[in-house]
Amino acid sequence: MLNFAAPAQKLDSMAYYKDRISKYLDKEKALDGYYALDKQGIIIYASPEKKAQGEMEYKVFWEEAAQLSNLFRNRSIYEATQLLIRKKDNHFSEDKGMQEAVTANDIRTKPLPGPEKPFAGMRIAIDPGHIAGDMETGKIEKKYIDMPADPASVTRKKPIQLVEGQLNLETALLLKEKLQRAGAEVMLTRGKPNETAFGITLEEWIKCCSRKAADSLFKIKELDEKEYNFLISKAGKKEMFRNLFRDIELAERARKINNFRPDVTVIIHYNVDESNTGWKKQTEKNFVMTFAPGSFMKDELEKPEDRACFVKLLLAPDLENSMSLCSTMTASFQQDLKVPAAGETDAAYLSANCIAGTAKGVYLRNLSLTRQVNGTLVYGETLYQDNVKESIRLMERSSTDGNVQVPVRVQEVAEAYYKGLLKHYFAN
Numbered sequence: 001m002l003n004f005a006a007p008a009q010k011l012d013s014m015a016y017y018k019d020r021i022s023k024y025l026d027k028e029k030a031l032d033g034y035y036a037l038d039k040q041g042i043i044i045y046a047s048p049e050k051k052a053q054g055e056m057e058y059k060v061f062w063e064e065a066a067q068l069s070n071l072f073r074n075r076s077i078y079e080a081t082q083l084l085i086r087k088k089d090n091h092f093s094e095d096k097g098m099q100e101a102v103t104a105n106d107i108r109t110k111p112l113p114g115p116e117k118p119f120a121g122m123r124i125a126i127d128p129g130h131i132a133g134d135m136e137t138g139k140i141e142k143k144y145i146d147m148p149a150d151p152a153s154v155t156r157k158k159p160i161q162l163v164e165g166q167l168n169l170e171t172a173l174l175l176k177e178k179l180q181r182a183g184a185e186v187m188l189t190r191g192k193p194n195e196t197a198f199g200i201t202l203e204e205w206i207k208c209c210s211r212k213a214a215d216s217l218f219k220i221k222e223l224d225e226k227e228y229n230f231l232i233s234k235a236g237k238k239e240m241f242r243n244l245f246r247d248i249e250l251a252e253r254a255r256k257i258n259n260f261r262p263d264v265t266v267i268i269h270y271n272v273d274e275s276n277t278g279w280k281k282q283t284e285k286n287f288v289m290t291f292a293p294g295s296f297m298k299d300e301l302e303k304p305e306d307r308a309c310f311v312k313l314l315l316a317p318d319l320e321n322s323m324s325l326c327s328t329m330t331a332s333f334q335q336d337l338k339v340p341a342a343g344e345t346d347a348a349y350l351s352a353n354c355i356a357g358t359a360k361g362v363y364l365r366n367l368s369l370t371r372q373v374n375g376t377l378v379y380g381e382t383l384y385q386d387n388v389k390e391s392i393r394l395m396e397r398s399s400t401d402g403n404v405q406v407p408v409r410v411q412e413v414a415e416a417y418y419k420g421l422l423k424h425y426f427a428n
């Protein structure tokens with residue numbers, strides 16, 4: 001399944017990777033202060049000033065793509081980055097401690113797929129986006145729709161209340177069942193309403209772990225003194241969520257996924273119309289889109305972890321493999337859900353932050369998970385929850401095979417993801 005998109009001749013490496021950066025990674029052509037390419041590999045600098053002084057952060061050699069990916073398994077993004085900085089301009093093989101860190105120790109034996117179990121032997125990670133399982137938590141993470149009823153409107157006789165984290169989880173659980181029945185080994189980053197990737201709720205995390213997290217971020221200078229003092233003395237739940245928890249939890253999702261070593265990762269979200277401020281009324285707009293890794297903006301290499309992901313994406317074939325999966329998936333969404341694919345002018349962030357991919361509706365975008373997750377992935381945004389028709393469909397629940405009440409539309413979305421995976425891996 002893997003097909004490394006490495007250049008045919010070693011001599012061409014520099015030109016090949018230079019082209020990759022400009023095509024897929026550097027959206028604004030503003031990142032060359034952070035790296036330099038030579039015949040052997042890529043040299044990373046902590047800032048354009050450091051580059052001017054000739055002071056490198058580390059170097060990765062072209063042939064080290066596989067070791068680099070392995071470095072991000074079994075450890076957090078912070079630890080992986082620290083190991084890269086320690087390596088400096090040595091080869092991975094020249095550092096004994098490092099050897100162990102980058103050797104994949106994968107001895108699983110795969111069962112053979114058959115017609116009844118097409119996914120046998122495949123490992124699939126599913127990430128149900130966000131955490132909320134109720135409106136209160138949905139409001140903390142600002143991923144909710146709470147529209148009052150409008151007697152004058154034919155489409156809003158009843159109030160519309162949707163919590164994206166819950167829709168994502170319901171979709172993920174249905175998809176998991178389908179894939180397991182078809183033989184796959186499936187891992188979910190979180191499995192219950194209001195449960196975070198740490199296996200506890202946000203409130204529990206704030207109680208047990210926020211102080212320690214703030215201390216360690218302060219120590220590595222990712223929080224300044226003012227932010228740190230605010231977090232440990234005054235911050236409420238909302239600020240804790242935004243300023244501390246969110247990024248740490250996304251990194252935990254990536255760590256769990258990379259540790260599982262999936263053949264493919266499916267990240268599930270439902271979108272909204274960004275121009276529909278506050279989502280107090282329904283919108284006519286409705287689009288599907290999928291995101292693959294890439295498209296770093298000019299200020300997105302300031303953190304050492306982000307530079308490490310940039311190098312990983314440059315060397316691995318993840319970007320092309322993800323784009324190809326995203327294309328099949330977007331086609332499946334359009335066909336099965338009857339929602340059109342978003343063009344570049346259909347949402348402001350698509351033209352401002354993304355690079356258009358190989359098909360309409362497929363975009364490279366530098367999100368925490370597209371950046372940090374190893375391997376092939378699809379980050380799906382299947383429809384707009386605030387759309388006039390979708391908002392009503394998402395409120396209509398019916399029983400599934402497993403006898404749980406799930407919105408009918410969510411059942412269709414889960415099926416569309418399943419069919420998209422089938423098509424991508426098994427259609428000839």
Ligand SMILES: [Zn+2]
Nearest residue numbers: 129164269270
């Ligand atoms: Zn979302």
